[in-house]
Amino acid sequence: MQYSKALSDPPLKERYGAFLSNSSNLQCSEVMEECELPLIDISTLRMTDDEEERRPCASAIAKAATEWGFFIVINHGIRSELLKEMRKEQQRLFAKPFEEKSSKILKGTYSWGNPMAKSLTQLPWSENFLVPLKMIIEDQEWCSLEFSSLRETMEKLGSAMTDLAHVLARVLAENLGFPGDFIAEKCSMSTNYFRLNHYPPCPHSLGTFGLLPHTDSDFLTILSQDQVGGLQLRKDSSWYAVKPNQDALIVNIGDLFQVSSAHKILAIPFLFKAALSRNYIVNNCTRARQAMANDISSIVAWSNDFYKSVEHKVMSNSEADRYSVAYFLCPSMDSIIGSCSEPSHYKQFTFGDFKKQVEEDKRRTGNKVGLPMFRL
Numbered sequence: 200m201q202y203s204k205a206l207s208d209p210p211l212k213e214r215y216g217a218f219l220s221n222s223s224n225l226q227c228s229e230v231m232e233e234c235e236l237p238l239i240d241i242s243t244l245r246m247t248d249d250e251e252e253r254r255p256c257a258s259a260i261a262k263a264a265t266e267w268g269f270f271i272v273i274n275h276g277i278r279s280e281l282l283k284e285m286r287k288e289q290q291r292l293f294a295k296p297f298e299e300k301s302s303k304i305l306k307g308t309y310s311w312g313n314p315m316a317k318s319l320t321q322l323p324w325s326e327n328f329l330v331p332l333k334m335i336i337e338d339q340e341w342c343s344l345e346f347s348s349l350r351e352t353m354e355k356l357g358s359a360m361t362d363l364a365h366v367l368a369r370v371l372a373e374n375l376g377f378p379g380d381f382i383a384e385k386c387s388m389s390t391n392y393f394r395l396n397h398y399p400p401c402p403h404s405l406g407t408f409g410l411l412p413h414t415d416s417d418f419l420t421i422l423s424q425d426q427v428g429g430l431q432l433r434k435d436s437s438w439y440a441v442k443p444n445q446d447a448l449i450v451n452i453g454d455l456f457q458v459s460s461a462h463k464i465l466a467i468p469f470l471f472k473a474a475l476s477r478n479y480i481v482n483n484c485t486r487a488r489q490a491m492a493n494d495i496s497s498i499v500a501w502s503n504d505f506y507k508s509v510e511h512k513v514m515s516n517s518e519a520d521r522y523s524v525a526y527f528l529c530p531s532m533d534s535i536i537g538s539c540s541e542p543s544h545y546k547q548f549t550f551g552d553f554k555k556q557v558e559e560d561k562r563r564t565g566n567k568v569g570l571p572m573f574r575l
C-alpha cells in the first residue's frame with residue numbers, strides 16, 4: 200500500500216517550521232568545492248595474503264586514513280544488486296506511516312529531527328533507524344511477515360559489510376603494528392550497527408542540515424549513498440562536497456581508530472614525509488625504531504593522532520529525497536580502547552564508557568563532545 204508523503208514523512212515542518220521562517224537562523228550557503236577523495240581498488244586485499252602484493256593497496260589506505268580520514272573503495276566485493284535491494288527495502292520502510300515507524304517497526308531504533316534543537320543550526324532535517332545487527336540476527340520478534348524481506352536483506356548486507364570492514368580494519372591495524380585480527384576480534388557481526396538514513400526535501404534548504412556536523416563513534420564506517428549528494432567533509436578547516444557515486448562505497452575513520460593510532464613518539468618529520476611520498480606502509484612503531492636506530496642527535500618530539508576521525512555533515516536540498524545506509528564497525532561494550540604505543544594522548548576507556556559519555560554530552564549540551572573528553 201502506498202501512503203502519501205504527508206502521512207509517512209516525520210512532521211518536521213509542523214514541529215520546526217518557526218525556525219525556517221526566522222531567516223536570521225539561516226546560515227550562509229557557499230558554493231561548495233568538490234573534493235577528489237582517494238579512490239582505492241581493494242581487489243588484491245580480498246584475494247591474497249601475500250604481503251608484497253598487498254602493499255601498494257595497504258599503503259594507499261594508510262595514506263588516505265592519515266591525510267583525509269575518508270576514501271572511496273571499488274571492487275569491494277559487495278554485489279551491486281544487494282546494495283540496490285537494500286535501497287528498495289529502505290525506501291519501502293521509510294514510506295510507512297510516521298506513526299508506525301515511530302512506535303511499531305524496529306522498536307526503539309527510530310529517531311527524527313532533534314528534540315533539543317533551539318535553532319536551525321541544531322536541527323537535522325532527517326529521520327533514521329539506528330539498528331544493532333544483533334537485533335537482526337538474534338531477535339526476530341520485531342519482524343512481522345511484512346518485514347521479512349527487509350530483515351533478510353539487512354542480514355545479507357550486514358554479513359558482507361562485516362567481511363569488508365574486517366578486511367579494511369586488518370590493513371589499518373597492521374599498519375599501526377597491531378596484529379591483523381586485533382579489531383575483528385573486538386567487533387563481531389552482533390556488535391555492529393546499521394543506520395538507515397532518509398533526508399526528506401526541505402522547503403527552505405538554503406543552509407539547512409540533513410545531518411549535523413559530527414564524527415562517527417566507531418572504528419570505521421562504510422557508507423552506501425544514492426545519486427542525490429549532500430555529504431560534505433571537513434579538511435583543514437574548509438568544507439568539501441563528496442561527489443555521489445552509487446556503486447562505490449565511502450569509508451571513513453571513526454573516533455576509535457583515531458585513539459588507537461594516537462601516539463607520542465620521537466621521530467623526524469622529514470623522514471615521515473619521505474616515507475609517505477615513497478609510498479611505504481607507514482608504521483608508527485617501525486618509524487620510532489628507525490629514528491632510534493639512526494641515532495640522530497637532532498630528533499624532535501613529534502606527536503599526532505595518526506588516523507583522522509574527520510567531521511562530516513549532510514546538507515539538505517529542496518527537491519529530492521535522499522537515502523543512505525551507514526554501517527558502523529563497533530566493538531563490544533566492554534572492549535578497552537587504547538593506543539598503539541605509549542604514552543597515549545588519551546585515557547584508557549571502554550566502548551561502554553564512551554557511549555555513556557556521548558549520551559551525557561548530548562543530554563547536557565544537545566551535542567556530542569566525544570573524544571576531547573578523554574584526552575589527557
Ligand SMILES: C=C1C[C@]23C[C@@]1(O)CC[C@H]2[C@@]12CC[C@H](O)[C@@](C)(C(=O)O1)[C@H]2[C@@H]3C(=O)O
Pocket residue numbers: 329392394413414415416417527529553554557558567
Ligand atoms: C555506542 C553508541 C554510540 C552510537 C550509538 C551507539 O549505541 C552505537 C552506535 C554509535 C554510533 C556510531 C556512528 C555515529 O557516530 C552515531 C551517532 C550513530 O548513529 O551510531 C553513534 C552513536 C552515538 O554517538 O550516539
Ligand SMILES: O=C(O)CCC(=O)C(=O)O
Pocket residue numbers: 394396410415422424430511513522523525
Ligand atoms: O548520509 C550520509 O551521507 C552520511 C551519514 C552519516 O554520516 C552517518 O550516518 O553517520
Ligand SMILES: [Fe+2]
Pocket residue numbers: 413414415420511525
Ligand atoms: Fe557519520
